[in-house]
Amino acid sequence: MQHLLTDPQKAKHAEFKNFVALNVEPFAEAWDREQRIPDHVISKLAAAGYLGPTLPRDYGGQDWDVVTFGLLNEALGRGSSSLTGVLTVQSMVSMALAKWGTEEQKKIWLPPLAKGEMIGAFALTEPGAGSAIHSLATEFTRSSGRNSLVLNGTKRWITCAQRAGVFLVFGKLEQRSVACLVPRDTPGLQIEPIDDLMGFRSAGLAQLVFSDVEVPVANIVGKPGFALSHVAPVGLQYGRISTACSALGLLRGCFEESIAYAAVRKIDERTVGEIGMIRSLIARMGTDLEAGGLLCHKACRTEDDHLPEVFENTLMAKYFTSIAAVKAASDAVQIRGASGVHGSSPVSRFYRDSKIMEIIEGTSQIHEELLGKMFVDRAHRLPK
Amino acid sequence: MTSSSAAQESVVKDTVRRFILSSVNVVDLKDDDHLFESGLVNSLFAVQLMTFIEKTFAIEVGMDDLDIENFKSLNAAAAFVVRKNGARAG
Numbered sequence: 001m002q003h004l005l006t007d008p009q010k011a012k013h014a015e016f017k018n019f020v021a022l023n024v025e026p027f028a029e030a031w032d033r034e035q036r037i038p039d040h041v042i043s044k045l046a047a048a049g050y051l052g053p054t055l056p057r058d059y060g061g062q063d064w065d066v067v068t069f070g071l072l073n074e075a076l077g078r079g080s081s082s083l084t085g086v087l088t089v090q091s092m093v094s095m096a097l098a099k100w101g102t103e104e105q106k107k108i109w110l111p112p113l114a115k116g117e118m119i120g121a122f123a124l125t126e127p128g129a130g131s132a133i134h135s136l137a138t139e140f141t142r143s144s145g146r147n148s149l150v151l152n153g154t155k156r157w158i159t160c161a162q163r164a165g166v167f168l169v170f171g172k173l174e175q176r177s178v179a180c181l182v183p184r185d186t187p188g189l190q191i192e193p194i195d196d197l198m199g200f201r202s203a204g205l206a207q208l209v210f211s212d213v214e215v216p217v218a219n220i221v222g223k224p225g226f227a228l229s230h231v232a233p234v235g236l237q238y239g240r241i242s243t244a245c246s247a248l249g250l251l252r253g254c255f256e257e258s259i260a261y262a263a264v265r266k267i268d269e270r271t272v273g274e275i276g277m278i279r280s281l282i283a284r285m286g287t288d289l290e291a292g293g294l295l296c297h298k299a300c301r302t303e304d305d306h307l308p309e310v311f312e313n314t315l316m317a318k319y320f321t322s323i324a325a326v327k328a329a330s331d332a333v334q335i336r337g338a339s340g341v342h343g344s345s346p347v348s349r350f351y352r353d354s355k356i357m358e359i360i361e362g363t364s365q366i367h368e369e370l371l372g373k374m375f376v377d378r379a380h381r382l383p384k
Numbered sequence: 385m386t387s388s389s390a391a392q393e394s395v396v397k398d399t400v401r402r403f404i405l406s407s408v409n410v411v412d413l414k415d416d417d418h419l420f421e422s423g424l425v426n427s428l429f430a431v432q433l434m435t436f437i438e439k440t441f442a443i444e445v446g447m448d449d450l451d452i453e454n455f456k457s458l459n460a461a462a463a464f465v466v467r468k469n470g471a472r473a474g
Contacts, residue, residue: 100447223450230450233431306439308403308432370428380409 001293005067012068016075019048024079025346031202032349035195037083042163045083046116050076051090054238055098059106060114070245070300077249081353084249085203086119088242088361089160092235093120093168096179099234100222109166109181121164122235123155123182123208136228138171140178143214149173149180151188151213159360161206162193168235169210170227177227181219188213199352200360237311239361240318241299247321247357248292250350254325254332255285257347261336272335281331288324295320312374319367322357329354389470393462396441400461403436415459420452430455437461443468 002010023044031037045051053069055061064072069091076084094113097105097120112118129135138153153171161167167182182189190209197205222231259282262273272278295317302310332347333340340347358364401413408425419425425433433455434445443465454464 100450102447222447225452226450229427229430230434233428306435308407308436308439310435311428311432377409381406 001290001297004294004297005071009065009068009071012064013071013075016050016072017078019050020075020079024076024083028080028083029343029346029349031080031082033201033343035201036204037080037086037202041083042086042116042119045086050087051116051119052094052114053087054091055094055110055114059098059110061094061110062114065300066241066303067297067300070241070296073242073245074249074252074296077246078253079249080202081246081250081356082200082202082204084242084246085159085200086163088239088246089121089164090116090119091238091242092122093166095238096122096168096231096235097181097221100179100226100231102218104218105181105221112165118165119160119163121158121160121167122239123158123161123167123169124232124235125155125157127154127156136171136177138169138210140171140173140180140215142173146214147217148214149217149220151180151182151210151215153210155208155210157194158206158208159200160204161191161208162204167208168221169208170232173224176225177229178224179221179227179231180215181221182210182213182215186213186215197356199349199354199356201352233311236361237303237314240314241296241303243357243361244292244299244314244318244321245296247318247325247354248289248296250354250357251285251289251292251321251325251328254328254347254350255282255289257345257350258282258285258332258335278335281335285328285331288320288328292317292321292324312371315362315367315371318361319364319371322354323364325350325354325357389466392466392469393459396462396465397458399440400433400437401458403440404433404458407432413458416457418456420456433461437465441465441469 023041049062050072052061053064053072054066057063073084073087076087090113094110097109113120126137128137138155140149140151143150151169151171165184168179169182170177170179172178188211192207192209194205194207262278262282263271265272299310299313299317302313329347329351333351336345336347339345342348397415404410404413408429410424417424438445453460455461
């Protein structure tokens, strides 16, 4: 895939990988064990400009193209899926706001998000509405006599909610979908950490309980009636690109760990890499890595080119890399044998984290449903 | 409506019609057919259509433009694009 990158993109990818090698990989196991990423790590990400990568410079962002954004996620995904989750949700909130926010909202919220002084979290999923986002039960009502809304409901599995300073909350207002910014310190908002996940253990997930939470009408993003059709898709699009590329990074991690191990580990007189069955596993891993890289690049390029097929391309990239990452992580553990299931090897964490990739930003089954319909529908438009 | 804007609307309608017909299973699409209420397209298609219009006609759809009246039919979309282009030129 390297040949598809411009020289500046290659230089940024090298910078990102260097950042991860120094600041992420040596510490990711400890964060996973402690189920927390230290604040100073987030500060380093922010100082490098990695928390506002695609936001316009006018608001303090880096204004990088989406291919570069994908490379950043890939590099971070190699080191820690949980840390990449911070960038995922930050981008989902900030890019939805950049597209659909009022000028006043952008002036207030985007600069601190772009500089990483504030983390945003995307509050869409509910106990009764995961992938079925049209079943939202969270409700906004108009406060009598005041220019505000009253919010009641529960959001669950919200990535980075333990750390976020602002939430983009989706619900219903007078039977129409609505998205609204809710600051963390708003009275009536209770944040309950969700610990002991199988993977993504330091991504700071939480449940949000809103009990008569009052928010200004001015915090509505977009217009009522368009939250699910227009606001959420912009965020989810960046979420899927981020997750696809993060899974690609995890896949690269599995590949690099596996070939390094296979080249030196000996059984009798042969290295593991000389065994045909191991070569089969590595062949599949390396080919998936290349194919996933091409799909991710295509998704990012079509986003940069603002082409309508970007949605289909992004679904394919996320669907492919997340499934390939699960397979690669399973095989990477298998290749290492007993040492692969111990915390001293990153592949055991990759194995646990990879499964999460198949679930977040739409399960593989939801992707199959959407992509399968798109592909079958094409048959009706084939030349007769 | 001036003859110039009428001609622009006609071009926009034909272009958007071709995009919709190439994207969804519809044999024919009349200028006033309601795209969303009639079920011709689903809500997933709404952002794709908006992205196509933004890219093809070099306009940016913003928060103030979020109105189903702007996208409900070919006639509505064409009038919206011509109005946005006019506002930009003005």
